[in-house]
Structure formats: C-alpha cells, structure tokens
Amino acid sequence: MTEAAATADALPATPAAVAPERDLFSKFDALIAEREALMATGVRDPFAIVMEKVLSPTLAIIKGKETILLGTYNYMGMTFDPDVVQAGKDALDNFGSGTTGSRVLNGTYSPHKDCEEALKEFYDTDHAMVFSTGYQANLGMISTLAGKGEYIILDADSHASIYDGCALGNAEIVRFRHNSVEDLDKRLGRLPKEPGKLVVLEGVYSMFGDIAPLPEMVAVAKKHGCMVLVDEAHGMGFFGPNGRGVYEEQGVEADVDFVVGTFSKSVGTVGGFCVSNHPKFDVMRLVCRPYVFTASLPPSVVATAAISIRKLMHAGNKRAHLWENSKRLHGGLKEMGYTLGTETPQSAIIAVILEDQTQAVALWQSLLEGGLYVNMARPPATPAGTYLLRCSLCAEHSAEQVETILGLFKAAGQAVGAIG
Numbered sequence: 001m002t003e004a005a006a007t008a009d010a011l012p013a014t015p016a017a018v019a020p021e022r023d024l025f026s027k028f029d030a031l032i033a034e035r036e037a038l039m040a041t042g043v044r045d046p047f048a049i050v051m052e053k054v055l056s057p058t059l060a061i062i063k064g065k066e067t068i069l070l071g072t073y074n075y076m077g078m079t080f081d082p083d084v085v086q087a088g089k090d091a092l093d094n095f096g097s098g099t100t101g102s103r104v105l106n107g108t109y110s111p112h113k114d115c116e117e118a119l120k121e122f123y124d125t126d127h128a129m130v131f132s133t134g135y136q137a138n139l140g141m142i143s144t145l146a147g148k149g150e151y152i153i154l155d156a157d158s159h160a161s162i163y164d165g166c167a168l169g170n171a172e173i174v175r176f177r178h179n180s181v182e183d184l185d186k187r188l189g190r191l192p193k194e195p196g197k198l199v200v201l202e203g204v205y206s207m208f209g210d211i212a213p214l215p216e217m218v219a220v221a222k223k224h225g226c227m228v229l230v231d232e233a234h235g236m237g238f239f240g241p242n243g244r245g246v247y248e249e250q251g252v253e254a255d256v257d258f259v260v261g262t263f264s265k266s267v268g269t270v271g272g273f274c275v276s277n278h279p280k281f282d283v284m285r286l287v288c289r290p291y292v293f294t295a296s297l298p299p300s301v302v303a304t305a306a307i308s309i310r311k312l313m314h315a316g317n318k319r320a321h322l323w324e325n326s327k328r329l330h331g332g333l334k335e336m337g338y339t340l341g342t343e344t345p346q347s348a349i350i351a352v353i354l355e356d357q358t359q360a361v362a363l364w365q366s367l368l369e370g371g372l373y374v375n376m377a378r379p380p381a382t383p384a385g386t387y388l389l390r391c392s393l394c395a396e397h398s399a400e401q402v403e404t405i406l407g408l409f410k411a412a413g414q415a416v417g418a419i420g
C-alpha cells in the first residue's frame with residue numbers, strides 16, 4: 001500500500017463539519033467601542049501614560065513636560081532614598097539580577113530572609129512571609145486559609161486581589177455592606193457556628209480613601225469566633241506610632257490574626273507579605289500555591305525593601321508632614337466646591353468625584369496639561385457609575401507643591417466646568 005493510500009484509509013469517509021471559530025474577544029466589543037468613542041473626542045488615554053524620566057518621588061517628565069506626581073502610592077517617598085537605592089545596587093552586584101526559582105527551591109537568598117526579619121521587627125510579630133506581590137499575598141493567604149466548607153466574610157468594596165483570593169479557593173463567600181458593622185454582625189449571625197471563618201478587612205479603602213472602623217469590626221468578628229485578616233496596603237508607613245497601619249493606630253493589634261501588605265506603596269518597590277503570630281504560620285510556606293508556584297523576588301528588590309522597612313520605623317516626621325499635606329489638599333479642594341470621597345481627610349488618598357466619564361477625563365487631561373498627574377479611576381475599580389480622580393499624597397511633597405496643586409485644580413476645574 002502506498003503512503004497516500006494508507007493515509008486515505010485512516011480518514012473517515014465523510015469529514016465532520018468544521019464548527020465556525022468563536023472569537024473569544026467578542027465579549028469585549030462594548031468596552032472597545034466605548035474606549036474608541038472616548039478617544040475619538042481627542043482626549044489623551046488616561047491608561048497609557050509613560051514616565052519618560054522620574055526626577056524624584058514627586059516629579060517626573062511626561063511628554064517632555066515636568067509634571068508633579070499626585071497619583072503614585074509612594075506615600076513615604078522612599079523610592080529615591082539614597083540608602084534604599086544603594087542597597088539595591090549592592091544586592092545586584094552580590095547576588096545577580098534574579099533568583100530564577102521559587103522560594104521553596106532555589107529562590108531563597110539571604111536578602112529574602114533579611115527582608116522577613118525586617119518585617120518581623122517592623123510589625124513585632126513572630127512570623128513574616130514575603131510574596132512576589134501584594135496581589136499574590138492576598139491571593140495566597142485568603143485561598144489557603146479558608147477551605148471547603150469554611151467561610152470568608154469580606155467588605156463589598158474590597159480590593160480585587162481579595163475578591164480573586166476568594167475566587168481561587170473553595171470557601172463559601174459572604175459579603176457585607178461597606179464598613180457596616182451592623183451588616184457584618186447580621187451576616188455572621190446567620191452562619192452555622194461550627195465551620196472556620198475568616199473576616200477580611202482593609203485598613204484604608206483605596207478608592208475613596210476612607211478608613212475602616214476596625215475596633216468595632218474586629219470585636220464583632222471575634223464575638224462570632226472568626227479569625228481576622230487586615231490588608232494594610234495603604235495604611236503601612238503612614239498610620240500608627242510605628243507606621244504599622246490603621247490596625248495599630250486604632251489599637252487592635254492583639255486581635256488581628258494576619259496582616260497583609262505590599263512593598264509597592266510606602267515601601268517604594270514591589271512585593272507583598274503577610275505577618276502573623278499564629279504558631280503554625282510557617283506551614284503556609286508548603287501549602288500556599290501563590291507562594292510556592294512562582295519565582296521569588298529579585299534580591300535587589302528585597303534588599304531595598306528591607307532597608308526601607310527599617311527606615312519607616314523611624315519616620316515620625318514624614319508621617320506628620322504627610323498628614324499636613326493631606327489635610328491641606330482635602331480642605332483646599334473642598335473649599336473650591338469639589339465633591340470628595342470623604343467628608344474629612346482620613347488618609348493620604350483624596351478622591352475627587354466627577355459627574356461622569358467625560359468630565360473625569362476632561363479634568364484629568366486639563367490637569368496633566370497644566371503639569372499635574374493624578375489617577376483616573378473608573379468601574380470596575382470603582383462602584384458602578386462612579387468616575388473619580390484619585391489623588392495620593394507623598395511625604396516628599398513640599399507645602400509649596402501642595403499650593404501649586406491646588407492652583408492647578410482650581411484652573412482646570414473651572415476650565416472644564418467641574419467647579420464654579
């Protein structure tokens with residue numbers, strides 16, 4: 001038999017009909033059309049900004065123009081700290097550019113251990129575990145702590161990484177109304193007593209800049225026999241006498257079982273972590289998939305994080321100045337007639353709420369042209385129908401820069417009709 005005949009024999013007599021390919025991108029058509037319509041009005045894309053040069057924690061060159069940065073999470077301004085930068089350079093020289101492996105195999109170098117020591121000192125806890133990002137820390141801790149038949153109870157306005165941690169695990173998920181102690185109590189009261197439960201809270205909610213009433217929340221969680229995890233991504237560095245976060249400031253350290261955080265905000269680099277006093281905490285290193293099945297952070301990154309964390313322990317002056325900046329900006333914007341995310345300044349985040357996307361983009365662009373960068377936020381990061389410009393202050397913003405920022409908001413707001 002020839003090769004051709006053998007092949008023909010192997011084929012079915014009548015080939016099955018080929019189904020038309022379904023374009024998996026078609027579900028994004030509405031979003032693509034919305035974006036194209038917006039871009040057609042001639043505005044700049046708020047989600048495609050490039051920093052050509054970064055001059056300091058508060059200044060960068062964008063499209064050739066010197067621009068004040070009011071949309072970073074560099075709350076404590078550590079990114080250009082000379083000790084931090086030097087530690088990164090030294091680690092690059094001594095350990096190379098990356099680990100090429102997981103923490104549980106070849107990816108733990110002495111700077112990773114030192115960084116975990118720095119976290120234990122900073123938080124005064126028995127255990128600390130470094131993840132490759134804060135996103136992964138939430139993903140890992142939440143999905144691993146609560147398993148099948150157990151419960152995760154979370155605030156409706158929780159960060160995406162908390163929701164994704166719930167989605168990755170097998171626990172039952174219960175949401176309560178944002179910052180409502182009453183609703184948390186009610187929902188916990190309806191759950192069966194026996195199964196394990198984890199209540200997940202955030203110190204600072206990053207879209208509106210409001211803080212959680214942690215003493216009341218934690219008391220309710222404990223009354224119902226729950227363990228508590230607090231995400232201090234936006235609280236670390238700034239809140240509490242030692243900069244540990246809102247849970248320190250509000251005096252609930254003893255009742256919080258797990259604190260999750262990130263190096264991508266006050267610490268000034270990238271990475272995530274969880275700290276705890278639970279005696280069995282270290283088993284997480286074996287069972288937490290987002291810790292085990294990913295490469296560890298480059299040694300230069302953890303070396304910069306370690307020194308930054310240790311310096312943040314003694315940053316009382318920076319904390320005080322950041323409060324001054326936050327209060328002045330909040331007060332000034334409110335006086336101009338802007339609608340803000342909180343009635344009073346609660347954190348270093350000040351959210352300016354606009355009527356709709358068109359107004360938000362117009363104000364964002366006008367500010368940028370004036371030399372000020374802020375973050376534009378829209379659903380799904382914000383609640384449905386909410387468009388806002390999120391301003392986040394830095395301890396390195398000078399008082400003069402804050403006045404300049406206020407001047408730019410006044411001019412731009414009047415130009416686009418956001419204020420009278």
Ligand SMILES: Cc1ncc(COP(=O)(O)O)c(C=O)c1O
Nearest residue numbers: 133134135159206233262264271
């Ligand atoms: C509350 C909260 N948790 C976790 C994260 C994730 O942090 P990372 O940037 O380190 O992934 C963020 C980041 O924006 C956040 O706002």
